[in-house]
Amino acid sequence: MKRVVVLISGAGRNLQALIDAQRHGRLPDCLVGVISSRADAPGVQRARDAGLPVRCITPADFTDRPEFDAALMRQIDDWAADWVVLAGFMRILTPGFTQHYAGRLLNIHPSLLPRHPGLRTHAAARAAGDARHGATVHFVTEALDGGPRIIQGALMVRPEDTDETLAERVMVEVERRIYPQAVAWAVAGRLTVDAMGQVGLDNRTLQAPLSLDDLEAGF
Template sequence: MALPIAVLVSGSGSNLQALIDRVESGALEARIALVLSNKPDSYGLKRARSHGIPALCIPHTEYADRLEFDRAMIRAIREAGAETVVLAGFMRMLSAEFLKAFAGRVLNIHPALLPSFPGVRGQRDAADYGVTLAGCTVHFVDELMDHGEVVIQAAVPAYPDDDGDSLAERILALEHRILPQAVQWLAQGRIQVKGRKVHVTPTGIQRAVPPANALVNPPLEQGF
C-alpha cells in the first residue's frame, strides 16, 4: 500500500515536483495526500493542484505563535490521512508538539552537506567559504535547525568562480533525486535509526547511475 504523505512547501516547490514525478512514474510507493504551504503565493500549491493533489495554505501570520500555527498544520495533515511529513523547501522551524505528532516520520531536504552550512543560506555560505565539494542532505527533523539524523547525502564539485546561485543549480539536480529516494526507503520500511546512524536495509535492487562528477551515499536505486 502506498505511504500517504504530506509535503510542506514555502516556495516554488521544485522538490515537490520531483516527488510528484516519481509517484506518477510508479517508482515512489507513496501517495501525496496533501500539499501544505504557509505562503499563499507559493508556486508549490499550483503544482499540486495541476496534478489533482489537495493543496492548502495556512498562513503562519494569522496565528499568535508558532505552536498555534503548528497545531493547525497537525489538524490539517491528520484530516488528510497523511502519516509522514516531507519538508520540501518549507522555511519554518517545527515545534516539539508537531514533531511528537509525527515522531520519526518527518524528513527534510537541505542544500548543503550537513553538519556544514546549516540554515537558509547553505549554498551561498558554501560558495563564500570556498569549499571544493558541496551538496545536499536528506535528514530526519528534530527541534534543532538542520540537525537530525542523516539519511542520504549527495556531493558535487564546487569551483572557485561559483556563487550561491551557480552552486545551487548544481546541487538542485541532486536534491530532486535523493529526496524521493529517501521517501521510498521510508515507505518500504527499510530505514532503521541507531543513535545518530541511519541504516538502510539492502534488497538487491539495481543501482541507478548518479550524474557525472557526483557522489551519492547510500547509492541511488533504479527509478531514482
C-alpha cells in the same frame, strides 16, 4: 500504501521532483496532500496541476508558533499521513510538532550537513572555499538541521560558480535524485531511526549517510 503529506513555502521544486517520481513509477502512489505556508507560493499551482489536495495555512492567521503548528497537525492528521515531508518549508517547527511526528518527518537541506546549517548555504560554501557542496536528506528533530542524516549527494564546486548557478546545480544534479529515493525508502518501510538517532535501511544500521555512489550501486 503509506500516505505522505508535503509541506512547502515557495517554488515547490522538490515537490515537483516527488510528483514526477510518482508519475514515472520511481515513487509509489503515496502523495495525499500538500500544505503551503504561503497562499501565493508557486508550489501551490504545481500541486493543483498534479491533482493533489492543497491547504494554505499561513502563520499570519495565528497568534503564535504553537497555534500555527497545531493547525498544521490537525490537517496532516486529518489526511492520516504516515510520513511528513518538508520540501522548502521555511518555518521553524516547534518541539511539539517534531515530537508528534518523530521518526516520520523528513527534510532536505542544501548543504553537506553538518556543514552550513541554516540559510544561504550556497553562499556559505563558496565563502568557505569548499571544494565539494551538495544536499542532505535527514530526519527532523528539535535541533535545527541537526537530525539523523540519511543520504547526501555531493558535487564539485566550480571556480566560475555563482551562488545562483551552484544552487541550480545542487537542485538538478543532487536534490532531485536523493529526495524521491529517500521518500521511496520511507514509504516502503525500509527506512527507520531509533531512539539513539541511528538510521537503518533494510534493518541494517548506517554507519554514515548514504551517497549518490550507493544509489548507483543499487541501494
